[in-house]
Amino acid sequence: MQTTTKTTARRVALLTALPLVGALVLAGCATDDDDRDDMAAPAVSAPAASAPSVSATEGTGTGTTAADGKSLAAAAATARTAVGSGTVTSIEQEAGGTSWEVVVVTADGNEQEVHVAADGKRTTAGPTKETSDADDVAENERFVEAADLTVSQAASRLTGTVAGTVTELGLDDHAGTVVWEGDVLDGSGATHSIRIDAGSGKVLANSVDTDD
Numbered sequence: 001m002q003t004t005t006k007t008t009a010r011r012v013a014l015l016t017a018l019p020l021v022g023a024l025v026l027a028g029c030a031t032d033d034d035d036r037d038d039m040a041a042p043a044v045s046a047p048a049a050s051a052p053s054v055s056a057t058e059g060t061g062t063g064t065t066a067a068d069g070k071s072l073a074a075a076a077a078t079a080r081t082a083v084g085s086g087t088v089t090s091i092e093q094e095a096g097g098t099s100w101e102v103v104v105v106t107a108d109g110n111e112q113e114v115h116v117a118a119d120g121k122r123t124t125a126g127p128t129k130e131t132s133d134a135d136d137v138a139e140n141e142r143f144v145e146a147a148d149l150t151v152s153q154a155a156s157r158l159t160g161t162v163a164g165t166v167t168e169l170g171l172d173d174h175a176g177t178v179v180w181e182g183d184v185l186d187g188s189g190a191t192h193s194i195r196i197d198a199g200s201g202k203v204l205a206n207s208v209d210t211d212d
Helices: 001-041 067-084 134-146 151-161
Strands: 086-095 100-103 111-117 123-129 164-172 177-185 192-199 203-208
Touching: 001 203, 067 100, 067 151, 086 134, 086 151, 100 134, 100 177, 123 177, 123 192, 134 151, 134 164, 134 177, 151 177, 151 203
Parallel strands: none
Antiparallel strands: 086 100, 086 164, 100 111, 111 123, 164 177, 177 192, 192 203
């Protein structure tokens, strides 16, 4: 009897323990699966912010075209600074609009030629003194004396007449009157030749250039 009672007690204890063992095994499996899932899922980092693209024309002047009134005014100022003083009597785009050629007349009536980058911020060549005789000096002095409008003011007058880009502008004589003559390239690609009085700014002529 005692043996039977002990055997029965062990069976009861074993049967009681089995569900607990099973639960622990299942819990262990679940933990292992979670761990494997964590290990299997690769860490995903946020993509690095890409640097903004900078074109060759930004900040360097490389590839920039001389396409606005600000660059013209800047080129005129840069040329005057390079010479030291004087009056800009001529400015024009060159090399397909990638630079400016500027002529500055100094106090002695002589001309200095300066080449300036398209953005107008730096010289690329010059100043170079041009060969002038007495007649050239006298003409330069007359032009400077008669031109109440600066080159920048004259450019603004031209673009106020025809919206576009001033590609060439210079002092000249027309029928005894000192004038600013210039070309304005409009949005359609047409070039307008405009002449204004260098003193008053009055428009004297405005025509469209043709290839004919």
